[in-house]
Amino acid sequence: MSLRLHDTLTRRLQTVTPLEPGHVRLYTCGPTVWNRAHIGNFRTFLFEDVLRRWLERSFPRVTHVMNLTDVDDRLIHNATEHHQRLAEETAPWIEGFFADLDTLGIRRAHHYPRATGYIEEMVTLIERLEAKGVTYRSDGGIYFRIAGFPRYGRLSGIPAAGLVAGRSGRVDADDYTKEDARDFALWKTVGPDDIGWDTRLGRGRPGWHIECSAMSMALLGESLDIHCGGVDNIFPHHENEIAQSEAATGKPFVRIWCHGEHLTMNREKMAKRLGNFRTLPDLLAAGYRPAAIRYLLITGAHYRRTLDWDEAPLRAADEAVGRLTEFRDRVRSLGAGSGGEEIGARAAAAADAFARAMDDDLNVPEAVGHLFGAIRDLNRLLDAVTPSVAVRQQLIALVEEADAVLGVLPLVDRERAASALSPEDEELLARRVAVRAARDFAESDRIRAQLLERGIMVEDTAQGQRWKRA
Numbered sequence: 499m500s501l502r503l504h505d506t507l508t509r510r511l512q513t514v515t516p517l518e519p520g521h522v523r524l525y526t527c528g529p530t531v532w533n534r535a536h537i538g539n540f541r542t543f544l545f546e547d548v549l550r551r552w553l554e555r556s557f558p559r560v561t562h563v564m565n566l567t568d569v570d571d572r573l574i575h576n577a578t579e580h581h582q583r584l585a586e587e588t589a590p591w592i593e594g595f596f597a598d599l600d601t602l603g604i605r606r607a608h609h610y611p612r613a614t615g616y617i618e619e620m621v622t623l624i625e626r627l628e629a630k631g632v633t634y635r636s637d638g639g640i641y642f643r644i645a646g647f648p649r650y651g652r653l654s655g656i657p658a659a660g661l662v663a664g665r666s667g668r669v670d671a672d673d674y675t676k677e678d679a680r681d682f683a684l685w686k687t688v689g690p691d692d693i694g695w696d697t698r699l700g701r702g703r704p705g706w707h708i709e710c711s712a713m714s715m716a717l718l719g720e721s722l723d724i725h726c727g728g729v730d731n732i733f734p735h736h737e738n739e740i741a742q743s744e745a746a747t748g749k750p751f752v753r754i755w756c757h758g759e760h761l762t763m764n765r766e767k768m769a770k771r772l773g774n775f776r777t778l779p780d781l782l783a784a785g786y787r788p789a790a791i792r793y794l795l796i797t798g799a800h801y802r803r804t805l806d807w808d809e810a811p812l813r814a815a816d817e818a819v820g821r822l823t824e825f826r827d828r829v830r831s832l833g834a835g836s837g838g839e840e841i842g843a844r845a846a847a848a849a850d851a852f853a854r855a856m857d858d859d860l861n862v863p864e865a866v867g868h869l870f871g872a873i874r875d876l877n878r879l880l881d882a883v884t885p886s887v888a889v890r891q892q893l894i895a896l897v898e899e900a901d902a903v904l905g906v907l908p909l910v911d912r913e914r915a916a917s918a919l920s921p922e923d924e925e926l927l928a929r930r931v932a933v934r935a936a937r938d939f940a941e942s943d944r945i946r947a948q949l950l951e952r953g954i955m956v957e958d959t960a961q962g963q964r965w966k967r968a
C-alpha cells in the first residue's frame with residue numbers, strides 16, 4: 499500500500515515518495531495572527547493534521563513546519579491604533595491559536611517560524627531574485643516581475659494575463675507603482691516612523707508571499723515534499739511562492755501541492771470579513787464537545803469537497819464518537835475467552851479497508867464508514883463470544899489504528915479526567931446517601947449545598963442519587 503495524494507499542480511493523484519527516502523518534509527501555511535482563527539481555518543488545519551498523522555503511520559520520519567504570519571497590513575494597522583509593538587499585538591492571538599490547537603487535539607508542528615523572525619532570510623532571498631533580474635524597484639518597494647517567470651500561472655490555471663484578486667480577495671495593497679498589475683510586492687518601503695525593519699534593502703517590511711518561500715526553504719531545504727493550505731491559498735499566494743522560490747533556486751520547489759476545500763456557512767466561504775463565522779470558544783460556550791467538533795470537521799466531507807457548517811450534524815458526530823468510545827471501553831474490559839477467529843478476521847479486514855481508504859487521497863469519510871460497519875458487526879459477534887486474548891489484541895489494534903488518525907479518544911479521555919470526582923466529592927456523595935438512608939434530611943440538604951458550592955449538582959431520582967457538574 500502506498501499513499502497517493504491529489505496534486506493541485508498536475509491535477510493528478512501522485513504517490514508520496516519523499517526526496518530523502520523515509521523522511522517527508524511537510525510545509526503548511528499557518529494563520530495570520532491578527533484575531534481568533536475561526537473553525538474554517540481549523541478545518542484546513544485539521545485536514546493537515548490528518549495528513550500529518552497518516553504520513554507518520556506511513557513513513558519513519560516527518561518534519562512539519564507551519565508558519566505564523568505575524569506581520570501584515572491589518573496587524574500593522576491594529577498595532578499602530580493600539581500604540582503597541584507588533585509582538586504585543588500578536589501575542590494574545592498566538593496564545594489563542596495554540597490553545598485551540600490543543601483543544602482540538604492537533605499535533606504540534608516541529609517548527610512554528612514567525613515571519614518577523616526571518617527578515618534576514620527574506621532579504622537574502624530578495625537579493626538572490628534581484629541578481630537573477632526578475633525584480634524591479636519603484637518608489638513603493640521591490641516587485642517580482644511576472645513576465646520574467648514564464649511558468650507563472652501553472653498551479654492555479656489562471657491565465658497570466660489580466661490577473662486581479664485571488665479567491666481570498668487578498669492581494670498586495672496596490673497603492674504603489676507597479677509596471678504590471680500582475681506583479682507583486684516582495685518588499686514594501688515604509689517611512690521612518692512606520693513599523694518596519696532597517697535592512698540592506700532599505701527601511702521596509704516584507705510582502706506576504708516571500709515569508710513562506712524564505713521560511714520553508716530555511717527549515718526544509720530548497721525542495722520539499724508536500725505543501726498544503728486551503729484552496730484560497732492557491733492563488734495568488736502559492737502561485738507567487740513557486741515563482742519566487744523557483745526563480746531564485748532553479749529547482750522544483752514542491753513535489754505535491756495539496757489543498758483543502760473550504761468550510762462554508764450558508765454556502766459562502768466562512769470568513770471574518772463576511773461575518774459568517776464561528777470560533778472554537780463560541781462552540782465550547784454553546785456546550786459542544788471538542789471531540790465532536792474535531793470529528794465533524796474531519797469526517798463531514800472529503801477534504802477536497804466543501805463542507806457547509808451546521809450544528810445538527812454535530813450531534814450525530816457526538817454519537818459517533820460515543821459509539822467508538824463505548825466499543826473501545828468494551829474491548830478493553832473483555833475477559834480472556836477462547837477462539838473468536840471470525841471476530842479477529844472481521845477486525846483485520848476493517849483495519850485494512852480503513853488504511854486503503856486513507857491511502858486513496860485521505861478518504862476519511864470512506865475510512866470511517868468501514869470502521870463503523872465493523873463496529874456494528876463486532877458488537878453483535880461479541881454478544882455471543884468472548885474471544886481469545888490474541889483476538890482481543892486485533893480489536894484493540896483496529897481501534898488504535900483508526901484513532902491514530904481520528905484523534906478523538908484522547909479528547910474524550912481528557913474530558914473524562916477533567917470531570918472525574920475528587921476523593922472529597924466522592925466522600926460527600928457517599929455520606930449524603932448514608933444520611934438519607936437514616937432519614938436525616940436536614941443533614942442531606944446541608945451536604946447538597948456543600949456539594950453545590952464545590953460545583954456539583956445533586957438530584958434524587960427513583961434510581962437513587964445522581965450528580966452532574968453545575
Ligand code: AMP
Nearest residue numbers: 529530538539542727728760761767768
Ligand atoms: P489565513 O489566516 O487567512 O491565512 O488562513 C489560514 C488558513 O485557513 C489558510 O490555509 C486558509 O486557506 C484557511 N482558510 C481560511 N478560510 C477558510 C475556510 N472558510 N475554510 C477552510 N479553510 C480556510
Ligand code: ZN
Nearest residue numbers: 527528710735
Ligand atoms: Zn504561506
